[in-house]
Amino acid sequence: xxxxxxxxxxxxxxxxxxxxxxxxxxxxxxxxxxxxxxxxxxxxxxxxxxxxxxxxxxxxxxxxxxxxxxxxxxxxxxxxxxxxxxxxxxxxxxxxxxxxxxxxxxxxxxxxxxxxxxxxxxxxxxxxxxxxxxxxxxxxxxxxxxxxxxxxxxxxxxxxxxxxxxxxxxxxxxxxxxxxxxxxxxxxxxxxxxxxxxxxxxxxxxxxxxxxxxxxxxxxxxxxxxxxxxxxxxxxxxxxxxxxxxxxxxxxxxxxxxxxxxxxxxxxxxxxxxxxxxxxxxxxxxxxxxxxxxxxxxxxxxxxxxxxxxxxxxxxxxxxxxxxxxxxxxxxxxxxxxxxxxxxxxxxxxxxxxxxxxxxxxxxxxxxxxxxxxxxxxxxxxxxxxxxxxxxxxxxxxxxx
Numbered sequence: 001x002x003x004x005x006x007x008x009x010x011x012x013x014x015x016x017x018x019x020x021x022x023x024x025x026x027x028x029x030x031x032x033x034x035x036x037x038x039x040x041x042x043x044x045x046x047x048x049x050x051x052x053x054x055x056x057x058x059x060x061x062x063x064x065x066x067x068x069x070x071x072x073x074x075x076x077x078x079x080x081x082x083x084x085x086x087x088x089x090x091x092x093x094x095x096x097x098x099x100x101x102x103x104x105x106x107x108x109x110x111x112x113x114x115x116x117x118x119x120x121x122x123x124x125x126x127x128x129x130x131x132x133x134x135x136x137x138x139x140x141x142x143x144x145x146x147x148x149x150x151x152x153x154x155x156x157x158x159x160x161x162x163x164x165x166x167x168x169x170x171x172x173x174x175x176x177x178x179x180x181x182x183x184x185x186x187x188x189x190x191x192x193x194x195x196x197x198x199x200x201x202x203x204x205x206x207x208x209x210x211x212x213x214x215x216x217x218x219x220x221x222x223x224x225x226x227x228x229x230x231x232x233x234x235x236x237x238x239x240x241x242x243x244x245x246x247x248x249x250x251x252x253x254x255x256x257x258x259x260x261x262x263x264x265x266x267x268x269x270x271x272x273x274x275x276x277x278x279x280x281x282x283x284x285x286x287x288x289x290x291x292x293x294x295x296x297x298x299x300x301x302x303x304x305x306x307x308x309x310x311x312x313x314x315x316x317x318x319x320x321x322x323x324x325x326x327x328x329x330x331x332x333x334x335x336x337x338x339x340x341x342x343x344x345x346x347x348x349x350x351x352x353x354x355x356x357x358x359x360x361x362x363x364x365x366x367x368x369x370x371x372x373x374x375x376x377x378x379x380x381x382x383x384x385x386x387x388x389x390x391x392x393x394x395x396x397x398x399x400x401x
Contacts, residue, residue: 028105028126030056030063031112034119036083038062048105048128050098063124068094068102075107082109082122092129104133181226188226192219238288240397245317245324246271246283252296253315256304265304266312274320278395285324286396291369295377298362299328299389306332306387324395329388335381343379373397 022029022040028048031040041053041062049066056062067075071093078091089108096102106129112120199212253267260267273282280286296315303313307330318325335343344367370377375393 025125030124030126031121032062032079032082032124033121034083036079039121048095048097048103048126066095068096070094078107078109082111082124085111085119085122087111090129092133095126103128103130105129184222184226188219188222192223195219238290240286240288242280242284242286243289244281244283245285245319248289248293249296249315249317252293252300255297256300259301260304260313263304263307264309265307267300267304268312268314270314270316272316272318274318278321280395282319285319285393286398287324287373287393288369288397291373292393295366295369295391296326296328298366299391302362303328303330303332303387303389306330306334308332319395322395324391324393326391326393327388328391329386331386334383334385334387335379336383340379340381344377 023042025042026044028044029042030038030045032038038057038059041056043053045056045066046052051066056066059065063079064072064076075093078088081088087110090106091108092104092106094102095105105126107124107126109122109124111122114120195215199216202209202212249269249271253269256267271283300313300315307313311331313328313330316327316329318327344363367377370391370393373393374397375391377392378390379387380390381387
């Protein structure tokens with residue numbers, strides 16, 4: 001074959017040059033007749049599929065053998081439309097390589113006509129868009145991830161908003177309780193003083209004299225309830241002091257003895273020190289002793305009341321370098337999942353059903369006290385198996401001089 005002459009600007013271009021241009025095009029180019037018969041394929045097809053142009057020309061159903069099976073029906077429909085004279089751009093499908101690997105292709109087609117307007121079939125141009133498809137998939141996964149993050153953040157915001165509304169409600173309830181307690185406390189003090197004078201001047205052989213002790217106990221109980229209501233809102237005025245947690249625990253057990261003996265429930269204490277060094281002794285803490293005693297006494301009494309005769313309540317105290325951990329556990333009736341989230345709410349009590357007493361203020365006050373000392377109180381429970389309240393506090397509220 002003779003070499004083609006070098007062309008200069010303005011020279012007429014022989015048809016062979018256009019075939020060379022088409023043959024060296026980077027995209028996979030084809031020319032098909034109006035009947036769908038392949039007439040010409042450029043060399044780029046081998047880079048895309050591993051098949052030579054001659055192998056393609058020998059195919060009866062070109063280009064279907066070069067298309068992934070799952071896309072063949074769609075490509076057949078596209079080539080039918082191309083034979084009818086339509087034009088389309090960037091229809092994507094998966095091409096099948098000789099080695100069975102696949103790549104994403106975008107095909108475009110246009111009808112071809114000669115100078116007299118006669119149809120010569122149509123041409124197709126196929127371009128590798130695997131990188132674009134890969135970027136789309138990454139973008140899709142990224143969008144899914146972002147949607148998940150948005151959903152999680154929305155749920156978190158909703159949870160925080162719910163918590164905020166609950167805290168506002170509890171704060172308003174605490175303020176109301178404190179106001180009511182203050183108003184009740186004054187006339188209650190007058191009733192107590194008058195009753196004390198009345199009782200002092202009555203002889204013990206008066207009929208129903210034994211009922212006076214019951215009245216006195218009920219007045220004391222009302223006073224205790226108003227004190228708890230007042231503590232829901234009142235900021236702590238007690239200063240932190242250095243004391244032995246073991247000694248305080250022993251005092252709590254002693255104060256709980258009447259109830260534990262009545263219910264026939266033993267109270268067992270355990271102490272463990274994981275402290276290595278520092279200004280505090282192994283069982284020393286710098287906290288508000290009176291308030292901590294109130295919390296522990298409430299937790300121990302609740303555990304005793306939740307236990308059955310013959311069972312035991314365990315109080316485990318662990319001191320670490322910077323933390324005090326107290327676990328009060330019992331093997332009683334437990335707390336159901338439906339109410340455990342409300343256990344620290346004011347005026348919510350499980351004792352109404354099981355014991356027949358309780359205003360539901362003890363745990364609310366206990367949580368307020370613990371949080372005021374920069375600590376936490378949590379509960380875990382297995383219905384009819386066990387319940388454990390876990391108190392975590394810093395070893396000291398202020399630094400030791």
